[in-house]
Amino acid sequence: MAARAPDAMTGAMADKSFGTTVQRLVRIDGDKPTGLGILADEADGVTLVRSGRRASFGSYFNAFPAAYWNRFTDATAVRLLVTVAGSGVLEVKVSDAEGVARTFARMPITDAQASVDLPLDSFDDGGMAWFDVVAGRDDVLVLDAEWRVLGLQSDVAAPSVGIAIATYNRPIACIVQLRAVAAQIADGAAVSRVVVVDQGEKRLEDAEGFAEVSAALGERLAVIQQENLGGSGGFTRGIMEILESDCDLILLLDDDAEPGPEAIHRAATFAGAATQPVIVGGGMLHLDRPATLYTQGELWMPARSWMTTASPDGYDVDLQRGVMDVPGMHRMVEADYTGWWFCLFPREVVSRVGLPLPLFLKFDDAEFGLRARAAGIPTIGLPGVAGWHEGWASKDPTRTWEGFFILRNQIITGLLHSHQRRGGVLPLRILLGDIQLLLRLQYAAVRLRHEAIRDTFRGPDNLPRSIRTAQATVRALQSTYPDGRVVVGDDLAASPTRSLAQPTGAFSKTAWLVSELGRHLLIEARSDSRRRAEDRIPLRESKWWRFRGLDSALVESPNAAGWTFAQRDRRRTLESLRKSICLTWRLSRDWPKLSREYREATVHLSSPASWQALLGIDEEAPR
Structure with a gap:
């Protein structure tokens, strides 16, 4: 028998004038997975629960975050309203902080709107609420559902x-x-x-x-x-x-x-x-x-x-x-x-x-x-x-001009909020990051990281002064390095990509890293490596160990925009490593002083007056 639309409501608790609707039934269509909304078949804008089957609404977009409403609002309860056509069973489920579920209520529902109230004080430590619909001998259509919070002291429908x-x-x-x-x-x-x-x-x-x-x-x-x-x-x-x-x-x-x-x-x-x-x-x-x-x-x-x-x-x-x-x-x-x-x-x-x-x-x-x-x-x-x-897997921003802002602003955020003596392990991690980039033949990226540290040393007053020029400056600097420029690569055709296993275990990784660093510091690059790339490395494989034994490579650029011609340079490696050691040592030494300077400047730099001056906005001018 085909399911019918509801022709009546059941229970006085179904009065829609009571409570504030904070969450409604979500159906996912288009190119998004339906499992984010309803774990069942869907048809014609309604949810079809086939005879003898169960549809769970315990999905990301339809489960109700009861613990958050209990902790951060003065709501005392939440009311679930479910409207169906056909005959079935409504089961209301709740969980605790460990994700252990139990059935809070179970009731038959036929061509009607059912209502269930759940007290929120039982969700002190965590937990969510959701519902399932179980069809009997005939199909059931779930036409609508919503969650309404009760007991609020203020009208939450008003905020614009x-x-x-x-x-x-x-x-x-x-x-x-x-x-x-x-x-x-x-x-x-x-x-x-x-x-x-x-x-x-x-x-x-x-x-x-x-x-x-x-x-x-x-x-x-x-x-x-x-x-x-x-x-x-x-x-x-x-x-x-x-x-x-x-x-x-x-x-x-x-x-x-x-x-x-x-x-x-x-x-x-x-x-x-x-x-x-x-x-x-x-x-x-x-x-x-x-x-x-x-x-x-x-x-x-x-x-x-x-x-x-x-x-x-x-x-x-x-x-x-x-x-x-x-x-x-x-x-x-x-x-x-x-x-x-x-x-x-x-x-x-x-x-x-x-x-x-x-x-x-x-x-x-x-x-x-x-x-x-x-x-x-x-x-x-x-x-x-x-x-x-868009996710980050297809990006490698540390190899682009963005790497300057990533490191500089990471340091500034640490100076303001980390409260670590001498910066904690950040200076050491910066140095190790530079070494890995050098082993990947990314001299431009290391140079931009050096500039990021130097820019931090210029102090907080430099932030508004440089906001208009920093991007152009670092992009121009990056383009002076072969590994910072995208090339066509046809005349630099590399041999077929090598098959190289990633080292596993701390000892193996350390041995590889020390061996490669020694080669970069002590042995000159082969002369013919500058005329022809020795390998072609896709973006997803651009890890330091993938460059083992190479003196040059075509490396896919971030966002797959082309290829860069990375070339090992012993002199540049030595000079870059020396600067990395000096800059990170100075960062650790000056951390307390820099931290005080940036914290003292934050109130002014984040003020409307400072931004009005930066943006050229007249405070008295009409908007």
């Missing part, structure tokens, strides 16, 4: 969101992002302003599709053109524009990301209901592996001045089979910061901690989040809130 997007020469990707935002607004997201700061030569307003998305967003949309000041300059300009409006919340979105279903609504209602200011971070799902969660939030490792995922499951978690396969999803996890592919916070955060620092790009998101954490503002990587973004 202002979105800031910084873009640089990616108009098509940015239009895709704007379409996704417009779709979420049409679906109920309370967005009142969208500010796009366009810093590129390829203008967003000239791109195909802009007129359409501009019409969809209407008066909410503002496009501001300014010179390229990197992500920090673009996002900060967007934040400042939103602060001139009456928006309650500010959301930062990368131009080449796409927010997940209901992401804006879920993040905004959670932030609006929180009993203290919180930063709500969205997880990053891989664009090329849409069911793989790169991270839901990240932690700062002070000794290394580097990041790691906040999830106990590690990076790159497969979500295809639902939350029960991801034990860490059930635990309460606070992050130190979240990436700006999706980062939402109340405007109060800016008044308490200031604006981002003028770092151009890289580590600006980490530094801002760590500054907020120091002010008592936590970052919450809320499960079920995420966006799709």
Whole structure:
């Protein structure tokens, strides 16, 4: 028998005027895996549960993060409303912090809307909630479902969101992002302003599709053109524009990301209901592996001045089979910061901690989040809130001009937030990183890292002075090295790629490294290696051990844009290693002094007045 649409509601508890809807049923369509939404068949915009089968809604986008709502809001309970056509059984499941599930409620449901209330105080240590539908002799259609929080002292439907997007020469990707935002607004997201700061030569307003998305967003949309000041300059300009409006919340979105279903609504209602200011971070799902969660939030490792995922499951978690396969999803996890592919916070955060620092790009998101954490503002990587973004596996930014900003801003963030004597192990790790790059014949990358340390020594006042010129300077410097220039490679045709096994075990790796370093320091390169590359090394294989015994190689450039001709140079290796040792020693020696200087300058550098001067904005001029 075919399932029918419901013709009645069951129970007084199904009154939709009671409670605040914070999460609705998500169905995944298009090119995204359906397992992120519903673990069952789907048909015609509804979920079909075939006779005798079970559909689980314990998926990433449909499980309810009960522990977070219990910890950070004053909600006392959550109400689940499920509407079906047909006859079956509704089972409400809950888990604890260890991911152990139990059935909270089980009831028959026939052509109706069922309602179940779950007290939130049972989720003190962690846990999630979800539901399953089991069909009887006939198929069941799950038409709708939503979660409504009860007992809030304030109206969380009111907070309005202002979105800031910084873009640089990616108009098509940015239009895709704007379409996704417009779709979420049409679906109920309370967005009142969208500010796009366009810093590129390829203008967003000239791109195909802009007129359409501009019409969809209407008066909410503002496009501001300014010179390229990197992500920090673009996002900060967007934040400042939103602060001139009456928006309650500010959301930062990368131009080449796409927010997940209901992401804006879920993040905004959670932030609006929180009993203290919180930063709500969205997880990053891989664009090329849409069911793989790169991270839901990240932690700062002070000794290394580097990041790691906040999830106990590690990076790159497969979500295809639902939350029960991801034990860490059930635990309460606070992050130190979240990436700006999706980062939402109340405007109060800016008044308490200031604006981002003028770092151009890289580590600006980490530094801002760590500054907020120091002010008592936590970052919450809320499960079920995420966006799709290109992953890092196909990139090697340490070999590009970005390597300068990565290392310089890593050091600056460490000086501000790591509180380690002499920088912890960071100076040593920088030296070891330089050695590995030298063994990969990447002299340009090492030179840019040297410049990054020197730029740190110039002090915090140099940051606003150099934000306009640093990129061009380091790109020009990189191009003076053979391994810093992309070549065609036809006249440098390499012999077939060698098959070389990676060393395993600490002793083997150390022996290889010492042997190779000795060869680089003591033995001159073969003269014919400069005329013809001895090997061709793809990007994915560009590891230090892959260059063993080579004096030259064609190395695939980052982003697969071409090839660089890497050539071993004994004199350059000696000089580069000497400078690496001197610079890292000085960094360790001067760490306390530099740390004081940067901390004392942060309040000014992150102030609206400093940014207004940097951007050339008249404080009194109308926006």
